[in-house]
Amino acid sequence: MTAYLLNLATLATIFGILAASLNVLIGYAGIFSVAHAVFFGVGAYAGAQVALNLVPDVLLASLAGGLLSGLLSLCLALPALRVRGEYFVAASLGLQMLAVTVFSEAHSLTGGHGGLVGIPPASLLGIDVSSPWRFLAVCVGALTLSLVSIAILMRGGFGRGLMAIRDSESAAEALGKNVPALKTIAVAIGCSLAGVAGTLFAFQLAFINVESFTLEQSVLLMAMVIIGGAGTLLGPLVGTLLLLLLPAVLSFIPFIPATEIGTVQQLVYGLAMTLLMIFRPAGLAAPSTGRR
Amino acid sequence: MPGSLLSVRGLSKEFGGVKAIQSVDMDLVEGVVTALVGPNGAGKTTLFNLICGHISPDAGEVQLAGRPIRGERPHTIARLGIARSFQDLRLFGRMSVRDNVLSALEPTAWLWQPGGRRAARARLHKTEAALERTGLSALAGARAVDLSYAETKFLSLARILVTEARIWLLDEPASGLDPVSRARFVALLKEAVAAGVTVCLIEHNLDIVTELADRIAFLDRGRKLAEGEPAAILRDPELIGIYFGEPRR
Numbered sequence: 391m392t393a394y395l396l397n398l399a400t401l402a403t404i405f406g407i408l409a410a411s412l413n414v415l416i417g418y419a420g421i422f423s424v425a426h427a428v429f430f431g432v433g434a435y436a437g438a439q440v441a442l443n444l445v446p447d448v449l450l451a452s453l454a455g456g457l458l459s460g461l462l463s464l465c466l467a468l469p470a471l472r473v474r475g476e477y478f479v480a481a482s483l484g485l486q487m488l489a490v491t492v493f494s495e496a497h498s499l500t501g502g503h504g505g506l507v508g509i510p511p512a513s514l515l516g517i518d519v520s521s522p523w524r525f526l527a528v529c530v531g532a533l534t535l536s537l538v539s540i541a542i543l544m545r546g547g548f549g550r551g552l553m554a555i556r557d558s559e560s561a562a563e564a565l566g567k568n569v570p571a572l573k574t575i576a577v578a579i580g581c582s583l584a585g586v587a588g589t590l591f592a593f594q595l596a597f598i599n600v601e602s603f604t605l606e607q608s609v610l611l612m613a614m615v616i617i618g619g620a621g622t623l624l625g626p627l628v629g630t631l632l633l634l635l636l637p638a639v640l641s642f643i644p645f646i647p648a649t650e651i652g653t654v655q656q657l658v659y660g661l662a663m664t665l666l667m668i669f670r671p672a673g674l675a676a677p678s679t680g681r682r
Numbered sequence: 683m684p685g686s687l688l689s690v691r692g693l694s695k696e697f698g699g700v701k702a703i704q705s706v707d708m709d710l711v712e713g714v715v716t717a718l719v720g721p722n723g724a725g726k727t728t729l730f731n732l733i734c735g736h737i738s739p740d741a742g743e744v745q746l747a748g749r750p751i752r753g754e755r756p757h758t759i760a761r762l763g764i765a766r767s768f769q770d771l772r773l774f775g776r777m778s779v780r781d782n783v784l785s786a787l788e789p790t791a792w793l794w795q796p797g798g799r800r801a802a803r804a805r806l807h808k809t810e811a812a813l814e815r816t817g818l819s820a821l822a823g824a825r826a827v828d829l830s831y832a833e834t835k836f837l838s839l840a841r842i843l844v845t846e847a848r849i850w851l852l853d854e855p856a857s858g859l860d861p862v863s864r865a866r867f868v869a870l871l872k873e874a875v876a877a878g879v880t881v882c883l884i885e886h887n888l889d890i891v892t893e894l895a896d897r898i899a900f901l902d903r904g905r906k907l908a909e910g911e912p913a914a915i916l917r918d919p920e921l922i923g924i925y926f927g928e929p930r931r
Contacts, residue, residue, distance in 0.1 A: 547788035547795040554774045554785050560736060561772035562785075563756035564765070565841060571791035621776065 396522040397594075402634050403529040404590045407536050409614040409626035411583030416612065417621035418544055419576040420556030421470050424608045425482040428489040429459040429466075429581040430588040431603030435499060437589025438506045438598055446510040448519060448528055452589045459585025460578045467577040471570045474559065486605050493600040505599025512593040529590055536583055541623050543579070552576050553621070613659075617666055619673025628675045633659070685711045687880050688764070688849055693732055693742030695725075695904075702728045704904040705742070710849060715871075715881045717895035719888075719915070721925055724901040726884045727769060730851045734766050735759045746849075761789055765847035769854045769884075771838045775827035779818055779837055782826050784809045786841045812844035815870065832863040839870065850874070852883040856890050868893055888916065900925075 408430055415421040433455030440451040469481035493500050500506065511520030512528070519528050543549050551572045554562040563569050592598045614633050619625025636658060640651050670676070686709040695703040703725045710716055718726040731737045733744055735756040744752045751759055760766075774782050787805040788795050795801065813819045816836040821829065826837060835855065842850055856867050871894060875881055885891050891898065891912060898915040900908045902924050908915055915921060 548793045550781050550785040553777050557774035557776055558772035564760055565786040566757050566760040566789035568757050568791040
């Protein structure tokens, strides 16, 4: 039971980083990407390759995963600079589909559909951190660092620049904001953090394959951010806890047959989303009232 | 033209066969208030968009103090000292009133603004001063989306005022204001002009035009039909006929 809860807590922490990273794009910069699982995957594969072929150091692997995801985020930044709104959603959808094909076919890098197995236990600067408690501590540290970094950036001029673009791109330009540069940096930061989350995910599961980086995952991440409260610091965490823990909670309810949990989960998700959009459209953690 | 700060020559723009702006020449002279007047669809806002780089002209030139700025990106033009407002205001709705104004002083895209804490304090000081002048200090922490109509108009003006731009292009800045707010707005604009700001405003309220403008450029169907002193333009029966929608010959 403890092992199960520790695993759940570690996954919630990793997905917390992932949702917080997507919040930089959706919540602060207004870039509605449905391709975030791609950068989660790139980070996971890169981190896993470092662990398998070099050294299973979680810091080094996370740096590699974050850097590669940040670099490849230019694939997302380029359409973000040219198109907006629903056109960008369509462009990111294309990128997501393309990436899943690459993940499935690039056997030498990703292991194809079979994935990468036997990812060695994590260490941190020579210290073994593979035990569930220690790895949870590493993940909590990474989450804290991510949230503090995001909070500092978003409270400053950079964050105001992103939010200005989100609220009115043309007005932001008219006030001297370099919109292409701001968007590119926002995408790079968000995707780098997603890459770090991917690396931690690879260490936690010791096995990764394309199934974790599909469009469904991207949509789930988007739901986490929107349900929790896009553009708020803690909203994505609230959304993550709700959506990740719901299946676990349902499995403990005695009168729901194990075979029906998936169906009940979908019903609860659907109902929760509908009620939320009616009563708290800005998300659970967002301030609800205005001055008038 | 002598003293011209912004010069527009032969500016043209077509949208899918519709000639929105046709060979327009115009000069904004330093410290002079120019009003762009004309019926809806005359091309006034398009002219602003062309000057500010939001859309690219098909032909023509725009020069700021002798420097060609056609083809420059909007943020570059803004940094050169041309500030503009929008007819639909385009405030940063979910940001606070203070952040709306402060944001106008933070053009760099880097993660940190240059100049450290001293520069940050100076920016905040300028922001508070702009809010004070526009009567928004008490609402500094409110979200822009929660402001009343008149307050949003003054916030739009505060964002421009704080930039210390040399040229202000204002798109219907006083439309819908009550008489008291309108008087405050006119006083603020006169203060800015007295301080050396060059203003070009699009305005349908001819009382405000008469009160503020030193010159009027009259546009219709993308063409500049006339330019001159308000008294002369507003007495021209043909122009007034066009403006009030009388059948054209």
